[in-house]
Amino acid sequence: MFSITHASSSLNKQLSLLSENLLKEKIISTNIFCSISTYTRIxxxxxxxxxxxxxxYTLKMLP
Known part of the structure; x- marks a missing residue:
């Protein structure tokens, strides 16, 4: 039982960290997406x- 509660508490910590980092991550991912889309367009x-x-060329090769 201890391991389950421990896992849930660590998960909560990870989730809070994730929500804190989400804004930065969103900005970064948006930048990456923009650069990728530009690259793909080119x-x-x-x-x-x-x-x-x-x-x-193939049309010219055809008789």
Missing amino acids: NARRWRKNLMSRNT
Whole structure:
């Protein structure tokens, strides 16, 4: 029984720490998300360009 109460108290401590850190984490994760989305947008543009050039190349190769 002691271990269960001990676990719950440690869990409560972790939860309070988590709620304290949540705001910072949210800010950090938002920054990460923004950078990832920007990076993905750039990559998607590049990939689309490559795809278009490849498609025109294959179309030229066709008789």
